[in-house]
Amino acid sequence: MSDKLKIGFYWCAACGGCEISVLDIDEMILDVVELADIVFWPCAMDPKYEDLRAMEDGSIDVIFINGSIRSTENEEMVKLLREKSKKVVAYGSCSSIGGLFGLGNLYSKEELLEYGYNTPSTEEGGVIPAENSKVPEGELHLPPLLHHVRSLDEIIEVDIYLPGCPPLPNQLKEGLPLILEGKVGKYDLVSQKSVCDECPLEREEKKIPRLYPIQEMMLDPERCILDQGVLCMGPATAGMCEAPCPSVGHPCIGCNGPVRGVKDQGARMASALASVLGVEGEERMEESEIIDVVKSVRDPTGSFYRFSLPKSYLRYKRRDIHG
Ligand code: SF4
Ligand code: SF4
Ligand code: SF4
Structure with missing residues (x-):
């Protein structure tokens, strides 16, 4: 053998x-x-x-x-x-x-089923997830969600x-x-360094007045993307990928999840952004200025937790549901 x-x-x-x-x-x-x-x-x-x-x-x-x-x-x-x-x-x-x-956790199972399966292709004879583990005899269903x-x-x-x-x-x-070879511990393959630590674009950690959608910007490929006002998840993301995305001018979208030892990638990014956007000195800002800055962060949940919502402190939207 x-x-x-x-x-x-x-x-x-x-x-x-x-x-x-x-x-x-x-x-x-x-x-x-x-x-x-x-x-x-x-x-x-x-x-x-x-x-x-x-x-x-x-x-x-x-x-x-x-x-x-x-x-x-x-x-x-x-x-x-x-x-x-x-x-x-x-x-x-x-x-x-x-x-x-995991972004599906922003909706209930019922909302997802309604949105995802109530379509022309599933109207008649479509195979949908069963509502519970008791699939009716003789009927074909996907496993329950x-x-x-x-x-x-x-x-x-x-x-x-x-x-x-x-x-x-x-x-x-x-x-x-x-x-x-059995030579690796539980978290050894999750980097303690962030994508920024491996990124060839140097961060000056400049203060920026607000964030801008990438399609509205003509980015300088030599400069840090976040310094230019476009959201880049590099500061909050584990860097074992060697930063391929910012290396070619695309922001990191956070796919590796948080660096080793950090529980909540979104909270880490919110903290990094608060510093870059100058919101930390909010006592010196007008309320309307703060609101403008915060509004410039589009879809914060979807951006900060794109890959890690189920493992974050938020986990899912409806805490009344279990299962
Ligand atoms: S481009 Fe992104 S990953 Fe690179 S240094 Fe700036 S914030 Fe960090
Ligand atoms: S999106 Fe993923 S692969 Fe690209 S730089 Fe960020 S963590 Fe690395
Ligand atoms: S490639 Fe990404 S989305 Fe696809 S299964 Fe792997 S981790 Fe999930």
């Missing part, structure tokens, strides 16, 4: 980008195959639920789980995978911090976090061997 490691991949509520990213490591995939056998990968191998249930507990050495937890099926599967696996890696930002789909999106660690214990949307080849080339 092979003495290689046994690894697996699983996607929950995901876009597919994380699954594809595994292939972005080019020839390094050969090193992975040298070290490990892939024993579970629904995207590529089409195993059935029964196949997983039949595996011995702890028989997968490392399972890489991507995607948010959105449905009862996601919840059930990750609990099962936790039993079958020695180590669980939260792969990608959806899994680590809730991800893009949970009331809000969760990160993986709200459901099961996570051993290693590897955020990114998706994790980039440089992160994988550094992180994958360490994970497979």
Whole structure:
């Protein structure tokens, strides 16, 4: 019997980008195959639920789980995978911090279903999520949605976090061997440095009067984007990606989530912006000036928490709902 490691991949509520990213490591995939056998990968191998249930507990050495937890099926599967696996890696930002789909937490499940499924393509005979786990006999439904999106660690214990949307080849080339050789701790792959620390554009930390939409600006590609008055999430975002977005003139949108040790990416960004916009010296400003400055931050929740709402202090809008 092979003495290689046994690894697996699983996607929950995901876009597919994380699954594809595994292939972005080019020839390094050969090193992975040298070290490990892939024993579970629904995207590529089409195993059935029964196949997983039949595996011995702890028989997968490392399972890489991507995607948010959105449905009862996601919840059930990750609990099962936790039993079958020695180590669980939260792969990608959806899994680590809730991800893009976490913005659904600004609405109730009922509002989302109404908006997303009441469309011409679902009016007649469309397959929609069941309202609860009791799917009527003979009817085809998608698994029921949970009331809000969760990160993986709200459901099961996570051993290693590897955020990114998706994790980039440089992160994988550094992180994958360490994970497979068991040389990495829970948060070791989450940078303590921010994107600003890795950004080639130098920040002068100038005070700016307000923020401007990027489409209204002719940005100087040599200067810090935030210094020029356009929102860039670099100060509040973990920097293990090596800042590819600001390097080509696009603001960081925060996809890695917060730097290691910071719980709330949005709060960190609000604090950074308060300083840049001069709101910290608000006692010297007219009330109308403060209101103008604050209004110039468009869609603060969607911008500050684009990838991390389920893992933030806010988590979801309707605190009266559980499930
Ligand atoms: S982290 Fe990004 S790439 Fe990965 S599943 Fe989520 S949205 Fe897709
Ligand atoms: S462009 Fe963005 S990431 Fe780069 S230094 Fe400025 S704020 Fe930081
Ligand atoms: S610069 Fe920001 S948006 Fe771009 S990959 Fe890095 S964390 Fe993500």
